[in-house]
Amino acid sequence: MSLVTRFAPSPTGYLHVGGARTALYSWLYAKKQGGKFILRIEDTDIERSNQASVDAILEGMHWLGLEHDEGPYYQTQRFDLYKEVVAQLLCEGKAYKCFCTVAEVDAMREAQMAAGEKPKYNGMWRDRTDHPTDKPYVIRFKNPQQGVVVIDDMIKGRIEIANSELDDLIIARSDGTPTYNLTVVVDDWKMGITHVIRGDDHVNNTPRQMNILAALGADIPKYAHVPMILGDDGKRLSKRHGAVGVMQYRDNGFLPEALINYLVRLGWSHGDQEIFSKAELIELFDLADCNRAPSAFNTDKLLWLNQHYMKTLPPARVAAELQWHLTEQQLDISKGPALEDVISVQAERVKTLKELVEVSRYFYEDFPDFEENAAKKHLRPVAAEPLALVKQKLAELTQWQLAPIHDAINAAAEQLGLGMGKVGMPMRVAVTGGGNSPALDQTLLLIGRERTLARLDLALAFISNRAEAS
Structure with a gap:
């Protein structure tokens, strides 16, 4: 039998990073074993499910590169199967009609708690046959009352739950719609799921689902429950910790390679290795190496990884992800250097793609003003002579290439007997508008001859006006 895993989110919001990590683990485990990865949308919560959330899940999975082999399947399209x-x-006498009202069940549980007992449905209608004909009812699964359920969890180890601790859960509501625990069981059975990898908030559901599978004579999959992700304050990851939706990380300027690498290490390790390609992850990933304890999200570590990938991925790959940000920040790159060339000199200077766009504008568009502090410090009257001489030497160049540009700047500094700081910094402010840029010769090469000379003219005019005003 081939291995089959699944990711089964509920479309009630964005794709959470916790869900994305579960999907990643399921995807990796299937790929490593040469198996199949299924995407299933659990949309039976009609009131809360919506198409926007479905789209957000599909978009997040696609952006991360976690493409499914089958699906997406939708539970709302499978109601006939669940009813069967x-x-x-x-x-077969493995389920029964329960005519208890909600108030009766609540009173039952309150009495149990008052007596110091675990609150649960007491099986009032389990064996009764005096069914009324004019009252609504739910369908409950007849859970075994003896023995134990044993989960040989692939992450948590052996877990035993006594059947006496479990009540007869509802598998169909009074309107006939199936409940979560029933639909999950039927889908895992009919889709041939061999390994269920999911968050450990589902541990309590697992023995109930195993009992239903056994009642149906179905093969019971292996289970692996992944510990939750915590914020840096030790509490469950939520919006108060910052972005938790996968696409928000895209919007904030992260590469999918960085987020994948970061998420896989939130609960799994392979020695001391920190950086993994997808091919390496498929080869090395093993559920046995997952931690049993929760992991804490660390944004600084993610930023470090993101910068690593910005510097080491082929610039064309980074450029492909950068396109969304260029559109979002309305930066037209049609007139200027090749985007890959800008990425090559800027990637080590920023941590996100969003920042990369912000600091690269001067390569493609003119700036309205010089940064006030940078101009005050470096565009002073004393800078006029070196800027004019550098402009002259640059204008005389027959080739706008790195070495001639570099030599022209050095020649001007030597001719005036000045250190590079007194030439380079005014130059940098003049051509970029501010005090930060890559190496000056690289910066000028990418800005281009015409823009460089025009900006030097603007800087010289700025200095002259400043001198006159003072």
């Missing part, structure tokens, strides 16, 4: 299974369980 409920009818089968009823017919």
